[in-house]
Amino acid sequence: MTEEKTSNGLYYRSLIRNIVILVIIVSFTPMFLVSGIILYQFHHSYSEKIHDHLGELVLNHKQNIDSFLKEKLKHIRFLAKSYSFEELSNESFLQEKLSNLQEGFSPFFVDLGVINERGVQIAYAGPYKLGGAVYSEAEWFKAAFQKPYYISDVFLGLRELPHFIIAVQENWRGRPWILRATIDFVAFNTLVQSVRIGETGFAFIINTQGECQTRPCLDMDDSKQVLADLLADKKNIIRDINIVEKTDTSGGKNLYVASFLKDGDWLLVYQQAASDALADLNRTLRLTIILLAIGGLAILTMAFVLSRRVVMRIAKADQEKQMMNKQVVETGRLAAIGELAAGIAHEINNPVAIMVEEAGWIEDLMEEGTEQEGNMEEFKRALKQIQNQGRRCKEITHKLLSFARKTDSRVQSVQVNELIEEVVNLSSQRARYANVEIHTNLQPDLPETQMSMTEMQQVLMNMINNAMDAMEKKGGRLDISTELGKDQIIISIRDNGPGIPAANLAQIFVPFFTTKPVGKGTGLGLAICYGIIKKMDGEIEVDSTVGKGTTFRIVLPLIKNLETK
Amino acid sequence: MALASVLLVDDEIPFVETITKRLTRRNLDILAAYSGDEALEKLKAHNDVEVIILDVKMPGKDGIETLEEIKRLHPLKEVIMLTGHATVETAIEGMRLGAFDYLMKPCDIDLLVAKVSDAAAKKRRHEEKILDAQIKEITMRRV
Known part of the structure; x- marks a missing residue:
């Protein structure tokens, strides 16, 4: 029982795990895909927007500085000319x-x-x-x-x-x-530096040798290589602007926007830390990650809670099903008892009728008086007969009760041969009227095995009843044999009845499948037998030829003691 | 002169023996058989049997099969079905096949005697009618 619980526990745990994994995969995959695509698109377009904006800004600034220089030049030229x-x-x-x-x-x-x-x-x-x-x-x-x-x-x-x-x-x-x-x-420095965006953005001018023409706000050593590249990139400047995102020697990622001014002698550079320039984007990214994390957490919680609930329901349904199965087996047992009882009612009625008649005979003789010659002997004989028939009744009821009273479905040591003899004995009266000869060929010294006696009894009763139902019209022969296999007990129940048509053969163990008229059979007998044998880790097979008969073969594992099981 | 000549068919020997004694005391002429086949044999040998008391459930040829056979071979003889396994179905089947009546085991002996008397009377009336018809036919032919 504990073992069964543990294996059930493992089964339900693995069921929970599988549901959780499935829910996670199904929910997370589209979530990450959609979020990833949206984020990528957003990142791309936002970066482009920032680049455009900075480009525009630097271009304007460059024009400002250029105009400033031109204006100053004009003033001096005017003075010189005037x-x-x-x-x-x-x-x-x-x-x-x-x-x-x-x-x-x-x-x-x-x-x-x-x-x-x-x-x-x-x-x-x-x-x-x-x-x-x-x-x-x-x-x-x-x-x-x-x-x-x-x-x-x-x-x-x-x-x-x-x-x-x-x-x-x-x-x-x-x-x-x-x-x-x-x-x-x-x-002039102030004019150049008047462009400031964010916390790290600043502008400066370098000449073609890379020397600073205005005062940079920060130490420029880290960006030297980048600036050299920008100067070398003169040809590639599109629309007078060159925008690059580069990592400087200190490892910081910066955005550089460059534009030549003073007829290509100076390079106006606007530098800003990428993290600062894309601060909004990064904020959105952070928010998205937080939202994703919350969503993921919600999905995880839901997956765990939901799967636990679903599995609990399944477990409950399984439990109910198990209970139902137990009830079905019990119903089947009662049906078998009912069938048996019908036969026994007849069996018991005969001795009762004899007793009534003997009593009536004594009454008849009493009218003549006890002194009548031979009457006393007749009384004695009649009373003896009543006693005999009473004993017969007792035996019959004892047989029925010994079957019906066995409600203990606990697994215990059972001698299968004895069980077969008992059930055959119970069915003998019915067999006599159905003109069925029951022959048993039981392996001597068959060891005892662990099983539920009542359940096995029910299986055998069902098999014998079915065989007799099949042979009832014409009579026949029923052979029951046992043999000892390798760690197995094999029970064969062979009849020479009409056999089962091939079309029905596949369905005989299906619940509610019956070929008997309505009200005669529930269609549960063999299904219950199948369930019981499977529960015992055994096998039940059927082999049937129409016109020749049917053989049921039950293979049971030989379990010497409970520990082995 | 006995009330009626009866063939009692049942596979339970002590039952047959005792009821034979009781019915004999009640002025019935009893012949016993212990199976369907034996009953048919006895009927062949004893044509004077008027009423057959027949157990329904017997090994070999059962009551219903025996009844069919009796009715086929001796349509004028009346049959009273007697059984311990009283089911309406068997009763209906028996009556449908021409049984006179149906009694459950154990039954009251006087009720059984009364039924046997009624059955014998019916059989005799039936025979008389047939005899009358035959006489009429012969008379008509002579005229």
């Missing part, structure tokens, strides 16, 4: 123009200087004392003499402070001279 070399060589005049520029246009101009062809600054207006400074060897001076105007890279120069200059070349009496203006580096 006034002669002589006028501008006058430092107080130059100072006045510088003041005008600073007041009227922008505070970006730090100083102004007029430089002759030899590179000597002949006039200077500004905060530094640079009057008479010689620039003949300065890079910017050499470059400025090649072009009508020139905007330099940032350099330290004589003042030893980072700055850059705008220089315009003019001619006075056939000799070239240069008007140059220094742009306030801090103000």
Whole structure:
């Protein structure tokens, strides 16, 4: 019993596990697929949107810076064109123009200087004392003499402070001279850095050698390689903008948006940490993962709770079915007893009739008186007969009761041969009237085996009743034999009745299958036998030939003691 | 002169013996048989038997089969079915096959005697009618 419970427990546990796995696979697969596809699409389009947005921003900024530089250049060119070399060589005049520029246009101009062809600054207006400074060897001076105007890279120069200059070349009496203006580096820096998005976004400018032209907010060492790549990528810039997502040497993933300005001399770079640029996307991702986790948790809980409930219901249904089976077996037993009782009612009626008649005979003789010769002997004989018939009745009822009273379905040691003899004995009267001869050929010394006596009795009773039902009309012979196989007891029940047609043979163990008229058979007898034998781990087989008879073969495992089972 | 000549058929020997004695005391002429086949043999040998008391359930030829045979060979003889296994079906079957009546074992002896008397009377009336008809036919022929 405990073993049965344990194996049932294992079965139900594996059932729960299978249902849970199935529910998880069925629910999670579409959930992950759909979420994955949506997330991928969202990520893709959102990144694109961010890229476009940043691209647009940088493009605008680049245009701003370009316009700024052009504007400053225009101012200086205007000054150079409007006034002669002589006028501008006058430092107080130059100072006045510088003041005008600073007041009227922008505070970006730090100083102004007029430089002759030899590179000597002949006039200077500004905060530094640079009057008479010689620039003949300065890079910017050499470059400025090649072009009508020139905007330099940032350099330290004589003042030893980072700055850059705008220089315009003019001619006075056939000799070239240069008007140059220094742009306030801090103000320019502020202009470039005015683009700030998120927490990490900043803009800076580098020249073609990769040197910083504005002050970067952070240490640029990590991004050097990326910036070099961006500079090298000049040809691949589409729509003046190049957007790349690269990991810098410190391992941080950054978004770089670059655009060349100042006719390709400078590269405006906007850098932002990818995590910052895609913060919204990451937030959505986090939210989605949380939602997925909650959903997954709900599915898991549901899978466990639901499967447990379903399996509990199944277990309950199984239990009910088992109870029902027990009841069916009991019903079958009662039906077998009923059939037996009908035969026995007749059997018992005969001795009762004899007793009644003997009693009547005594009554008849009493009318003559006891003194009548021979009457006393007749009384004695009649009484003896009544006694005999009474004993016969007792035997019959005893037989029936010994069958019906055996309600104990516990597994115990059973001698199959004895059981067969008992059932054959019970059926003998019915066999006599049905003209059926019952022959037994039982293996001597058959060992006892463990089984439920009542259940086996029921199987044998059913088999014999069925055989007799089949042979009732014409009579016949029923052979019951036992033999000992290898750890098996084989019982054969062979009749020479009409046999079972092949079409019915496959169905004889199916519950409610019967060929008997309505009200005569329940169709449960053989189904119950099958169930009982299977429960005993045995086999029941049938072999039948129409016109020759039917043989049922029951193979039972030989179980010597309960421990073996 | 006996009330009637009766053949008693039952496979239970003590029953047949005792009831024979009791019926004999009640002025019936009793002949006994212990199986269907024996009953048919006895009938062949004793044509004076008027009523047959027949057990339904017997080994070999059972009561119903014997009844059919008797009715086929001796249609004028009356049969009273007697059985311990009283079922309506068997009764209906017996009556349908021409049994005079049906009694359950154990039965009251006087009731059985009365039934036998009625059956014998019926048989005699039947025979008389046939005799009358035969006489009429012979008379008619002579006329």
